[in-house]
Amino acid sequence: MNSSQQTQRQESDRQxxxxxYSPIFSRPEIGPLGVMLILFAxxxxxxxxxxxxxxxxxxGEGFNALGIRNNFRVIAQLGIVALAAGMLIIxxxxxxxxxxxIGFAGGCMAMILKWGFAIVIPYIxxxxxxxxxxxxxxxxxxxxxxxxILITLCFTLAFGWFQGxxxxxxxxxxxxxxLGGLFFLRGVTEVSYRAFNRAPDQTAGSTTVTDLPDIKNIxxxxxxxxxxxxxxxxxxxxxxxxxxxxxxxxxxxxxxxxLTYVNEKVAANxxxxxxxxxxxxxxxxxxxxxxxxxxxxxxxxxKKIEAGVDVPAVAAKxxxxxxxxxxxxxxxxxxRPVANFFGGDIMEPVFSWLYYTADWNVNLYGNQFAKxxxxxxxxxxxxxxxCYFILSRTQAGNWIYSTGGNLSAAQANGVPTNxxxxxxxxxxxxxxxxxxxxxxxxxxxxxxxxxxxxxxxxIAAAVIGGVVLTGGFGTIGGIILGTIIFGxxxxxxxxxPGIDGSFYRVFLGAVLVTAALTNENIRxxxxxxx
Amino acid sequence: MNxxxxxxxxxxLVKRFGNFxxxxxxxxxxxxxxxxxxxxxxxxxxxxxxxxxxxxxxxTSGSIIIDGKEGKFSTPRQATDAGxxxxxxxxxxxxxxxxxxxxxxxxxxxxxxxxxxxxxxxEMDNITIxxxxxxxxxxxxxxxxxxxxxxxxxxxxxxxxxxxxxxxILILDEPTSALGQKQQMEVLKTIKRVQKLGHIAxxxxxxxEIHARLIADRxxxxxxxxxxxxxxxxxxxxxxxxxxxAGGTEIGDLRDxxxx
Ligand SMILES: Nc1ncnc2c1ncn2[C@@H]1O[C@H](COP(=O)(O)OP(=O)(O)OP(=O)(O)O)[C@@H](O)[C@H]1O
Ligand SMILES: [Mg+2]
Numbered sequence: 001m002n003s004s005q006q007t008q009r010q011e012s013d014r015q016x017x018x019x020x021y022s023p024i025f026s027r028p029e030i031g032p033l034g035v036m037l038i039l040f041a042x043x044x045x046x047x048x049x050x051x052x053x054x055x056x057x058x059x060g061e062g063f064n065a066l067g068i069r070n071n072f073r074v075i076a077q078l079g080i081v082a083l084a085a086g087m088l089i090i091x092x093x094x095x096x097x098x099x100x101x102i103g104f105a106g107g108c109m110a111m112i113l114k115w116g117f118a119i120v121i122p123y124i125x126x127x128x129x130x131x132x133x134x135x136x137x138x139x140x141x142x143x144x145x146x147x148x149i150l151i152t153l154c155f156t157l158a159f160g161w162f163q164g165x166x167x168x169x170x171x172x173x174x175x176x177x178x179l180g181g182l183f184f185l186r187g188v189t190e191v192s193y194r195a196f197n198r199a200p201d202q203t204a205g206s207t208t209v210t211d212l213p214d215i216k217n218i219x220x221x222x223x224x225x226x227x228x229x230x231x232x233x234x235x236x237x238x239x240x241x242x243x244x245x246x247x248x249x250x251x252x253x254x255x256x257x258x259l260t261y262v263n264e265k266v267a268a269n270x271x272x273x274x275x276x277x278x279x280x281x282x283x284x285x286x287x288x289x290x291x292x293x294x295x296x297x298x299x300x301x302x303k304k305i306e307a308g309v310d311v312p313a314v315a316a317k318x319x320x321x322x323x324x325x326x327x328x329x330x331x332x333x334x335x336r337p338v339a340n341f342f343g344g345d346i347m348e349p350v351f352s353w354l355y356y357t358a359d360w361n362v363n364l365y366g367n368q369f370a371k372x373x374x375x376x377x378x379x380x381x382x383x384x385x386x387c388y389f390i391l392s393r394t395q396a397g398n399w400i401y402s403t404g405g406n407l408s409a410a411q412a413n414g415v416p417t418n419x420x421x422x423x424x425x426x427x428x429x430x431x432x433x434x435x436x437x438x439x440x441x442x443x444x445x446x447x448x449x450x451x452x453x454x455x456x457x458x459i460a461a462a463v464i465g466g467v468v469l470t471g472g473f474g475t476i477g478g479i480i481l482g483t484i485i486f487g488x489x490x491x492x493x494x495x496x497p498g499i500d501g502s503f504y505r506v507f508l509g510a511v512l513v514t515a516a517l518t519n520e521n522i523r524x525x526x527x528x529x530x
Numbered sequence: 531m532n533x534x535x536x537x538x539x540x541x542x543l544v545k546r547f548g549n550f551x552x553x554x555x556x557x558x559x560x561x562x563x564x565x566x567x568x569x570x571x572x573x574x575x576x577x578x579x580x581x582x583x584x585x586x587x588x589x590t591s592g593s594i595i596i597d598g599k600e601g602k603f604s605t606p607r608q609a610t611d612a613g614x615x616x617x618x619x620x621x622x623x624x625x626x627x628x629x630x631x632x633x634x635x636x637x638x639x640x641x642x643x644x645x646x647x648x649x650x651x652x653e654m655d656n657i658t659i660x661x662x663x664x665x666x667x668x669x670x671x672x673x674x675x676x677x678x679x680x681x682x683x684x685x686x687x688x689x690x691x692x693x694x695x696x697x698x699i700l701i702l703d704e705p706t707s708a709l710g711q712k713q714q715m716e717v718l719k720t721i722k723r724v725q726k727l728g729h730i731a732x733x734x735x736x737x738x739e740i741h742a743r744l745i746a747d748r749x750x751x752x753x754x755x756x757x758x759x760x761x762x763x764x765x766x767x768x769x770x771x772x773x774x775x776a777g778g779t780e781i782g783d784l785r786d787x788x789x790x
Contacts (some may be wrong), residue, residue, distance in 0.1 A: 395638040396645040398631050405624035412622035413636035414607055472626040527625045527677040 028466040028522050032481035035464075035511060039485060039492045043071075046495035058360075062491060065354065065361040065370035072373060075487030076380040077435055078461060079480065081454055083380075083387050084431035086462035086479040088424045090391070092404035092471030093167065093174040095428045097181030098458055101159070102451025104185045105152050105436035110209040110446035111196055112148040116141035145215055145339040149437050153430065159185070160429030164422035182455065190448045208447035215339040216441055219332040222246040226335055233326045240325040247328050255327045259319040261356060262367065267316040269366030278309045342379065342434075343441025345372035376438035383431065388476040400424070405472025460508070461486040464515045468523050485511065537562045537731040538583075538614075538699050543592035545575075545582055552578040554755040555592070560699065560731040560748075565721060567742040568735045569775045570752035576735045579752070580701045583733075584616040585609030596699070615697025619704055621688045625677030629669060632676050633658045633691050661690045665723045666716075682713035686720050693724065700724060701733045706741055714738075718745055739771055751775065 044057025047067070054060075061067050081098050088095055118139040125133040140147070163181050167174045190207060198205030217229040222243055224232065235243075244252070282305050289297040334340040348371055354361035355368040363369040391397040402410035403417045410417050432451070440446050465482025467474030486508065493504035536559035545553040553575045560566045568576050581587045583594065585603030594601045596612055603609040609616070623632050634654050640647030655672040662669050667686045676684060685705050692700055702721070706714040722745055724730055736742055742749070749766060751759040751774035759774045 390646065393648050394642075394646050395640045395649055398627070398635065398638055398649065399645065401627050401631070402624040402635055405626040406622075408620070409622040409624050410635065412606065412618065414610070415636045472624065523626065526675045 028519070029475065029478045029481055031515070031518055032465050032478060032485060036481050036485050036488070039488050043488060043492040043495060046492070046497070050497070060495070062495060065351065066363070067491075069370040069373055071488060071491055072377050074491075075484055076374065076377040077438060078454070078457055078487050079380040079483040080376065080383055080431050080435045080438070081428075081458040082461040082465075082479055082483045082486075083383055083476065084424075084428040085455070085458035086465065086467045086474055086476070086482075087387060087391065087400065088428055089459070089462055089467050089469060090404050090471060090474045091400045091421055091424050092407065093164075093421055093424065094178060094459070095163070095181075095425060096175065096178040096455045097159075097163065097185055098428060098432050098455040099451040099453055100182045100185035100189065100455075101156055101429055101432035102436050102439075102454055103448055104189045105156050105433040106440050106446040106450045107189045107193055107209070107448065108152040108155060109148045109436060109440045110212060111192070112143050112151055113145070113212055113215070113440075114209060115196065116143055117147075117151055145336055145342075145441065149338070149342075149433070152436070153433055156429040156433045157426050160426040161422060164425030167425070168418040168421050178455075186448070193448055207449075208445060210445045212440075212444040212446075214444050215336050216334055216343045218334065218336050218339075219329070220335045221329065221332065229329060229332070232329045232332075237322060240322055244321055244325040244328065251328070251331075252324060255324050255331070256319055258356065259323055259327055260316070263316040263319060265362065266366035267314045269362075269364065270314040271311060273364070274311045274314070275309050278311060279305060282309070339441045340375070342375055342437040343439075343443075344375050346375050346378045348372040374438075374442065376435075376442070379434055379438060383434065384476060384480060391476055396420070401472055403471075457486060460512050463519070464508075464511055466515070466519055466522075468519045469516070470523075473519070473523050473526075482515075534561045536560060537597065539595040540579075540583075541593045541595070543579070543582065543594070544590045545578055545587060546590045552755055553582070556752065556755070556757055558750050558757070558760075560733055562698070562731050563725060563728040564747040565725050565732045565734050565745050566748045566750065567746035568733055568750050568752065569737075569739075569742060569771075571776060573754075574752040575755045576752055577703060580616060580703055580733065580735065583609065583614055583699075583701060585614075610695070610697075613696055613698035614701065615692030615695065615699065616701045617685070617688045617692055617703065617705065619707070621684055623676050623684060623688060626675060628673045629662075629676060629679070629687060630654045630658045630672040632687060633661070633694070637695060657694070658690075661694045662686060665690055665693070665720050667720070680713060681709045682716035682720075685709075685713075685717045689720060689724065693727075693730065698729065699731045699733065701735075703735045704737065705734070706736060706738060714741065721745055737775075739775060743771070749774075 041057065043062035044060055047060030047062030048054050048057075049060070057063055062071070081102070085095065085098060116139065119137050120134040121137060122132050122134050125131055143151070159181070163174075163177055166172065167177050170177075193207045193209075194205040196205060197207070197209055214228050214230070218226055219229055219232065220226055221232045223246070224235070224239075224243075232243075233240075282301055286298060286301040286305065289301060334344065351361055351370055351372045352368070361369045391400060399410065399415045399417075399420050402413070402415055403420045407417060435451065435454070436446075439450060461482040462474065462479050463469065463482065464485050465474070465480065466478035467482075489504045489508050489511075490501075493499065493507065494501045496503075538558075538560045540556060540558040543553055543556045543558075544551070556575070556579060558566070558568075558579075568579070570576055578587070582589050583603075585606045585608050588602075588604055594603075596614075599612075601609075601612050603612065603614075606616075624635065630651065634649075638647075639650045639654050639657075641650060642648050658672045659669060665686060667683055667690075669683070676687065679687070689700065689702070689705075705717050705721070709717065718741060721732060721734065725732060725745065725747075734742070734746065743763070747763055749759070749761055749763065749771070750757055753774075759770075
């Protein structure tokens with residue numbers, strides 16, 4: 001018998017030896033990471049124009065400066081709500097009202113910015129017949145961006161609290177309660193637009209607010225006070241020159257240097273474009289000659305094309321004082337930092353460096369391509385950082401995981417699970433409001449349809465990123481990867497030659513289900529039931 | 531035998547659910563350093579008794595005296611603070627997170643404001659390893675998910691946790707059910723080690739007579755909400771135990787019935 005040998009075996013002997021790479025491959029984020037890299041490669045290479053072979057994925061439309069700016073805007077906006085949806089799912093609940101909440105918050109903010117805010121108590125009056133009167137107990141007009149956001153937050157957080165409270169106290173599935181929220185909030189938004197957003201001669205109001213000022217670009221112009229940047233640049237010439245006279249000499253020197261660089265760049269690109277155009281004409285004639293069988297003509301044209309064309313170099317435009325004045329106005333920092341924080345641009349110095357020094361952020365005509373990244377990217381980053389910290393490092397994080405992982409165990413150990421859930425419903429409302437603030441201050445418009453379907457996209461992004469729908473399992477890193485996959489898929493498929501753009505939905509559907517299966521498998525393995 | 535003072539005295543405890551009397555005047559003394567086996571048929575009221583002790587259900591009447599002080603618990607928190615540590619059948623563990631995160635669940639060591647305080651993971655890991663080792667399980671990796679632990683290890687985790695957080699009275703509800711033979715022995719060894727610590731009173735609920743005989747110092751038999759027998763381990767014979775566990779009917783009768 002070899003029983004003595006058997007008793008010396010330990011539980012730990014049953015664990016296969018770990019290879020150096022096993023910690024990497026056992027992480028749940030590895031799948032989404034792979035999919036993301038594939039999509040990035042697809043977008044990079046397929047977006048390079050036909051015939052222009054390049055191994056550099058940054059040379060196509062997908063990842064040139066403007067492509068990066070636009071793609072990451074889509075991703076970041078979805079990311080803000082996906083983080084909230086993911087955290088809530090980890091705690092074992094759903095919120096389907098996120099999309100409607102975005103529409104509601106955007107409308108609320110835009111209307112407050114446009115008409116101000118008042119608290120009115122309605123009452124019935126019989127003076128001169130039965131009718132309703134309103135008693136204004138508070139009215140503020142000319143609301144600042146910060147105040148508008150804070151007032152909106154009062155509404156959205158209260159609604160988030162209410163939904164959470166209803167769910168934990170009644171035990172009704174969050175699916176139903178927040179589905180109610182989805183209809184309710186969208187309805188309230190539409191009704192409010194039609195009621196408030198109405199000119200005196202209209203019977204029903206418009207469902208969009210379009211004529212908000214470009215708040216983030218309100219600047220303090222020397223000698224003129226606050227005005228919009230574009231209005232400042234359109235001032236009469238003499239006033240522009242007056243403004244310029246207040247600018248210190250070294251600033252003028254710097255601006256002049258930059259403008260000279262831009263003008264030279266533009267001139268150089270114009271020269272290249274002209275040459276390309278001439279070659280294009282020659283190639284067309286060559287084709288015609290080939291068709292008609294004109295051998296000698298073909299020979300001449302081929303030689304000409306091979307030799308290259310010599311176009312006269314376009315002269316660079318001179319930098320005028322008016323140009324400098326306008327460029328200076330562009331550099332004046334905003335007088336509305338809050339609006340700029342949500343709707344402005346970030347990383348402008350980096351993008352300037354990429355243009356002036358790295359010579360990359362250049363469009364076809366030689367101008368700077370992208371000014372910077374959209375601010376929502378920063379907001380996404382900040383919220384993600386906070387979420388990561390809370391979920392993985394703090395007591396609250398442990399409570400969130402246990403609330404979703406095993407509710408009764410969490411309760412038996414004294415975790416205030418109801419508070420955890422209600423707080424996360426409020427956090428979801430907060431994120432929806434941040435999303436709305438980014439949109440409103442960026443485009444200066446709002447309409448009732450904003451945020452449509454975002455609740456489902458957010459849940460999909462979280463699931464693709466490894467969050468398990470039954471709760472208790474998922475990471476912030478995964479949610480971020482899932483968001484990038486969801487945000488980039490449309491673009492990546494758009495550029496594949498000869499394929500219908502809508503295939504990205506087919507792809508996302510398959511990825512979603514695959515991810516859900518994989519997540520469930522990982523969860524079961526950890527639960528010990530496989 | 532030297533006279534000991536009971537750590538917890540339960541006197542005439544009555545618990546009614548509406549018209550249904552689940553416990554009808556149960557009295558029970560548990561001494562430090564002793565394993566007190568609470569035995570009885572299904573529905574006898576064992577789980578109800580420990581739920582009253584753990585503050586899940588309020589008692590209808592009767593008293594619970596801990597260390598000479600009258601205890602009245604309306605929440606599990608109050609019972610825990612009074613030194614009652616309950617290890618439920620489902621163990622109250624979150625299988626998806628780590629050993630350490632479970633050990634300190636709801637009582638995390640943290641620095642900083644409120645729930646947003648930063649967990650002191652290193653310190654918590656060390657305490658977890660140490661406390662688990664005290665009652666006999668060496669875990670190498672405190673970041674291991676609880677779901678990947680064996681049943682016996684999970685039981686140990688739950689017991690170690692209860693003791694670390696100040697349980698003077700440890701209540702174990704069928705800790706060996708749903709475990710394999712080897713795991714069962716492991717859990718019994720763990721209970722034995724807790725018993726040897728000397729200052730903890732253990733209430734053990736089990737349907738397994740052999741397990742009870744292996745480690746119990748004292749027995750109380752419940753049937754239909756009432757105590758139908760009690761005694762020290764050395765006073766009771768095997769047949770008495772079998773009979774009382776079945777609520778007073780002879781196993782012999784059963785043998786006849788099955789034979790017929
Ligand atoms: N919340 C409740 N409401 C009404 N009756 C209850 C409740 N909890 C328990 N009971 C009843 O009290 C009686 C005792 O139940 P209890 O769970 O204490 O039995 P037990 O001795 O633990 O049985 P088992 O060995 O099967 O675990 C049972 O008849 C049960 O139906
Ligand atoms: Mg029971």
